[in-house]
Amino acid sequence: VQEQLAAIVYPVLTLPSDITSEIFLQYSDDYPTATCSPLLLARVALATHGIWARFAYEGRHPVSGRLAMWLSRAGKLPLHIQTPLPAANRPECVRIRKLLGAYAAQWETLDLVSDRPIFFPLQIQGPLPYLRTLTLSSNPSNYGVNTIPTIHDAPQLRHVKLLSIHLAKCQGALPWSQLTSLELAEIAFAQCLDILSQTQNLEILHFHLMSADPVPITRHIFPRLHSLTIGYDDSYSIIPHLILPALRQLHLFWPAEDCASAIEHLIKRSSCSPSTFILFAKYKPEVDLDFTTNSLSVIPTIKKLELVASAFKTASSSI
Numbered sequence: 001v002q003e004q005l006a007a008i009v010y011p012v013l014t015l016p017s018d019i020t021s022e023i024f025l026q027y028s029d030d031y032p033t034a035t036c037s038p039l040l041l042a043r044v045a046l047a048t049h050g051i052w053a054r055f056a057y058e059g060r061h062p063v064s065g066r067l068a069m070w071l072s073r074a075g076k077l078p079l080h081i082q083t084p085l086p087a088a089n090r091p092e093c094v095r096i097r098k099l100l101g102a103y104a105a106q107w108e109t110l111d112l113v114s115d116r117p118i119f120f121p122l123q124i125q126g127p128l129p130y131l132r133t134l135t136l137s138s139n140p141s142n143y144g145v146n147t148i149p150t151i152h153d154a155p156q157l158r159h160v161k162l163l164s165i166h167l168a169k170c171q172g173a174l175p176w177s178q179l180t181s182l183e184l185a186e187i188a189f190a191q192c193l194d195i196l197s198q199t200q201n202l203e204i205l206h207f208h209l210m211s212a213d214p215v216p217i218t219r220h221i222f223p224r225l226h227s228l229t230i231g232y233d234d235s236y237s238i239i240p241h242l243i244l245p246a247l248r249q250l251h252l253f254w255p256a257e258d259c260a261s262a263i264e265h266l267i268k269r270s271s272c273s274p275s276t277f278i279l280f281a282k283y284k285p286e287v288d289l290d291f292t293t294n295s296l297s298v299i300p301t302i303k304k305l306e307l308v309a310s311a312f313k314t315a316s317s318s319i
Contacts, residue, residue, distance in 0.1 A: 003076060013050045049075035056082040064095035071103050078108035078130040085114040104128060111135040118148065118165065128154040134174070137163040148173055161206075162187060162195075177201060180224075189213055189234075193241065196220050203227070208253070212237040219243055227251070231280070239266050247272040250299075253280040255291060264298035273301040280308045 012020075024041050045051060052073040057063050063083055071079065081100070086093040100110070108130040112118060118138050131154040148167070151157070151174050160174060161183040167173065176198035183206035184192050190213070196202075197220060204227045212234035221243040228244065230236055231253030239262040247270060252259070267274070277299065279292055296302060 007077065009050055013048070046073060049073065049077050053077040054080040056080075057084065062092050064092055064099060067096065067099050071099065074106070076106065079103060079106045080109040081107065082109075082111035082113070082135075085112045085118060087114075087116045105130075107131045109133045109135075111137075113137045115139040126153070129156070131157050133157075133159040133161075135161040135163075136165050137161075138165055151175065161185075167191060180204065182206070184208070189237065190215060192238070193218065193220075196241075205229070206231075207235050207238050208232055209235045209237070217241060221245075229253075230255075236262060239263065242266060242270075244270045245272050247274050249276040249278070250274045251278045251280070255279070260291060260294040260298060263295060267299055274299055275301055276304045276306075277302045278306040278308065 027041065052070050052075075055067060055070045057066065067081075067083060071081075083096065083100075085096060100107075105126060105128060107128055109132065111133075112135070114137070116139065118136055128151060131151070134151075134157065136148055148165070150172070152172075154175060155178075157175060158179055159181040160179055162185070163183070164186040166188060176195060178201065179199050180201060181204040182195070182199055182202055184195065185206075185208040187209070189209060192207070192209070193215065197218075200220075200222060201224060202222050203224050205222070205225055206229040208231040214237075217240050220241055224246055225244050226246050227249040228242075228247060229251035230238065233254075233256075235253075236256055236259050239259075244266065250263070266272075277292075277295065279295075292305070292307065296305070
């Protein structure tokens, strides 16, 4: 019962900040003594766990002290944490990892950002009953082997983003088979294929690579995947590896000129009927419009078309 009560998001917490501020100001005008105002109001804020259940920090100063204060005031509520992770050899990184580990059972969203390879040598003990989304972002200019939390018992984990993460080992790192949404960016192509071979229940896939080494074609069937986003350069090397019978939405970033043929083969072998096509175009509208025309000819089921580019205004049309 206590856990259920702690999970309640009280309606007062959904008020816009300007309305809350006005209520506080009205209270201060009526009760202008130090004990009834502003210390009492501050005490209310400090004791309201829901205010502290979300932590996002983008500054350069040490974050561990502020993170410790935030998490200690969140009570038993599920936590949404976005925090930078310093280099692994720094004491600050050790402190942050210990704090995160201590509150792991309350994670709902965990987003770690680092300008160095992420080093997280921690196998999470016990279940993670709230964890739904995990994001790990490193810096491709400082490429190196990353280690991530080894998570086995997270029954609600559905969304994972790995950005510039070079994993020493993919197998068994996360419960891949239960994921429904996956974003892979700037990861070795072979590792991406290894991960995809374990994520057959995906419904949404975002795939962004700048380069990809040629590998033998291996077909991966995703019976539930309805939304596919592919972006930039060699990302389109993934298309021959996919079979997507439930595909409904196709998002393409800067497709190569010969991409229309690959899409045509994908549609045919998948026997799918995409209805939405979104093209994030290059800087030559006439080239992208030609590509769009060719794509429409091989995907006759499209009902909604969107063209997005900085060189010309968004064009949207229902067909």
